[in-house]
Amino acid sequence: MTELEYEKKIRRLLQSSDEVNQQLACELMKGNGIPQALHQELQEKHTLLCLENGFTAPFAHTEKLNLSRLQLTQIPPAMGYLPRLKFLFLPFNNLEELPAEMGHLSTLKRVYLDGNRLTSFPRSFRHLENLERIALVSNRLTQIPGEVFYMRKMRWLDVSFNKIKKLPTEIGKLQHMEFLTLSHNQIQYIPDNIGKLTNLTSLSLDHNPLSKREMDKVRDLLPNTKIRF
Incomplete structure (x- = not known):
């Protein structure tokens, strides 16, 4: 089979609505390699399929990845090996935990x-020392994850x-x-150390049971x- 014939076969299997055919394409690529001509198509149209099968080559230059509203219950560990990823969107899924491999995303900013x-x-x-922004609205946190306090470049946390x-x-x-948004929680006490945040321009504390004191x-x-109370 020529290189062009192989590429056409993989494309045909990927374009099938049958998941068995799509998985067959992945198995073939694991054994014979990913056609260079298909990298962009794989990245744009088969993102999750690629990551679930451990393919990261199509994402070698990817800086932004959007996996919003897909009812995901887990993230493929391969996501942790995207060398240029800066912006990652995973809102409105069903995630209860994140893979440890995501700690390798050294270029991640948001x-x-x-x-x-x-x-x-x-x-x-x-x-994740370069992380500057985290949005965690409407999760099940009872405390701010301790790992956040190692992210010394953090500028925006909700x-x-x-x-x-x-x-x-x-x-x-x-x-x-x-910018620090802590609204709609159960916070009663603010530590004095918050005074060290001399660059803080906006703090939202509304809908917390804080005393006037x-x-x-x-x-x-x-x-x-x-400050918003």
Whole structure:
């Protein structure tokens, strides 16, 4: 079979509506390689199929990946090996956990995880040193994942609509933080270390059971921050 014939065969199998044929295409590519001419098509039209089968070559130059609203219950570990990924969209799925391999995404800057069922991050996430923005609205968090406090470039964090009960003193480590949204949680106490967030321009604390005393304390600690109670 010539290279062109092989490429046509793979394309025909991939374009089939039969999942068995699509999987057959993957098995053939595992044994014989991925046709270079199909890289873009695989990346754009068969993203999940590729990742589930461990194919990362089509994503060698991918900077943005959108897997929103696919009812995913798990993420293929291969996603952790996309060398240039900067923006990752995974909102409104059914994710309860993330693979440890995602800790290898050293170029990742923004990740959107709203509307899932997450309660924590893998320990490996502390290696995501370039991460600047995390959206975790409407998950099942009872605390901010401790791995976040290793992300010293973090500028924007939204953990609203969770069940967070308190903030740890480590919050003061995020000294590049500019926007912090903690609305609709169960927070009663704010640690004094939040005053170390001197770059913070916006802090949302509305719909938390904070006493007037706590509110006044936060205002004193962050005199230059726009605070919403």
